[in-house]
Amino acid sequence: MKIHPLITTSAALADLCTRLSKADFICVDTEFMRENTYWPELCLIQVADTEEAAAIDPLAKDIDLTPLLDLLVDNEDVLKVFHAGGQDVEIIYNLTGRTPHPIFDTQIAMMAISQSEQIGYSNLVEAWLGIMVDKGARFTDWSRRPLTERQIEYAIGDVTHLARIFPKILARLKKTGRGVWLDIEMEKLADPAGYRNDxxxxxxxxxxxxxxxxxxxxxxxxxxxxxxxxxxxxxxxxxxxxxxxxxxxxxxxxxxxxxxxxxxxxxxxxxxxxxxxxxxxxxxGSSPLTDAELPPRTPRGAPLGKEGALVADLLKLLLKIRSREIDVAARLLARSEDLELLAAGVRELALLEGWRYEVFGRDALELVEGKLAFAVVKGRLKMAHIDEIGGQPAPPAEEAAAE
CATH class of the missing domain: 1.10.150.80 (HRDC domain)
Structure with a gap:
């Protein structure tokens, strides 16, 4: 992979973006400072495809970032790949009023193919490439000029490694058939509403x-x-x-x-x-909120009570078992608060829709309705249907909660 010198001119940036616009995907990362400011101060932008990588200095005199920003928010043919990209997307939104699209986040993707909830970048690189990332430059002052060679090398590494890792993650997703699981999650990341500051x-x-x-x-x-x-x-x-x-x-x-x-x-x-x-x-000058402005009450079914709370605990245990069985992050399947709502009788939940219902929600519902039970098989805790172990169905959780 060709590594360019630090880009500080509009001409060099325009040439780079022309080439990157023909790539299937580009990896993107930013370095910024926000400890002492309201608005994050963009200090460096790193981009890479499979052929080349560069760091761009947005603080360089008279540099025009328009070609890069157009590539990120206007070019629908190039997939933009980030790792834990929420803050990077926020910066791009602040600059353009729009978000990168289409978008892919490797931290979110790892939740679908492993039990990692929020894997850090250095752990991602070590797991997929066997490379230990030098973290020494991580907390340096990115606004100070000139940047050192070590800073630039560290920053570019964030996208060069990602350009090698992303195709591997994509292949794993295709093999497991879980790519569709991530469609909604990636659209949430790219939703401009999440970055508007009203x-x-x-x-x-x-x-x-x-x-x-x-x-x-x-x-x-x-x-x-x-x-x-x-x-x-x-x-x-x-x-x-x-x-x-x-x-x-x-x-x-x-x-x-x-x-x-x-x-x-x-x-x-x-x-x-x-x-x-x-x-x-x-x-x-304040005035009371109107009924329409008041926050909605948390949806609830019947009060959980002691028995219902135990059902919620069993659901959380089921979530741990299922995430281990299929090697997926538990948080991608369901949230703890949703399990408590399910135990309380609420049925309009994300875990009871789409792929989540197929891989977890159906069993969670059957557990609540007394159709599933826990069993120990060869020393491992598993779920079994009541009729398979000769038991009688328990009353639904709604009835148990009311007792």
Whole structure:
């Protein structure tokens, strides 16, 4: 594979993108800094196909990234391959308002062919190529120029190794027939809605007890205020105020600006400075959430009760057994909260649809309905139908939960 020198000119980048536009797939990675800023600062972009690889310096003077961004978001003929690519996709979305498509994430793919929940890149490389990745440059300052040869070599390695690994993962997926399992997961990763930053919705990320409309209205107002303050100053939102501080203010709103000095998490200066004044204006301008704005209640069936909780535990055990049997990450099949909902009587769940139903959901439902039981076969815990072991079906979990 040809490794290019660091690309710092628009002409060299345009030539590279012209060639890469003819590839079946390209591997993409980024290096960025965001510890001290609201918006991540893009410092390096690495790309590779099976023939060549390069690192691109987005901080180079007058460089035009348009050919690369067009390749990533407009060219539907080239598959874009990432590993744990959520933050990389976010950066591309921030630059273009769009996301790369079509897209493939090797971390997600590994969940379909192994029990790895969130395999790291270095472990992925070691598992597939037997190469130990040098992590020494991982936490360096990518914004500082000039970049060292070691930094560039480390960064390009992220895509050159991936270009060798991706075809192997793809072949395994084709052999197991599990590629279709990932279609929905990859579309979720590429969904622009997941990267839109609407300040008016930022309150939904903050944990707050209860569904009181007035309290949540204040939380919405001050969370939006914080988001806009952080964006304007380009500093992390936590530098303005922490989530728990906002939740406390929403629950126990100060009556006057002087009272801000008593709020845990705020400095005494807020009692008479401009940012404190703007916070008070946000509080005073808030209004209770409407019924339509209130978060939906968590769907529930009958209360679990002691017996129902045991059924949920059995479902979690079944999930472990099944993920081991078919060598797939348990989280790809079902979430713990969905198993609890199933035990409580809820039936509108992802695990009861499509391929998840075929490989896990059907057995989970039969366990809840008393048609399956656990058995030990040759020292291994397995599932067996009740009629196969001569037992009588148990009452469904809904009935057990109600007892």
């Amino acid at each position: 300040p008016s919705l930022s309150w939904q990320r903050i944990k707050a007890a209860g569904r009181n409309p007035a309290m949540l209205g204040r939380l919405k107002a001050i969370a939006q205020w914080r988001e806009l303050e952080a964006q304007d100053k380009n500093i992390p939102r936590g530098r303005i105020a922490r989530d728990e501080t906002l939740a406390d203010i929403a629950s126990h709103p100060p009556k006057r600006q002087d009272d801000l000095a008593k709020v845990r998490g705020l400095s005494p200066g807020w009692k008479d400075n401009e940012i404190g004044k703007r916070l008070m204006a946000a509080i005073e």
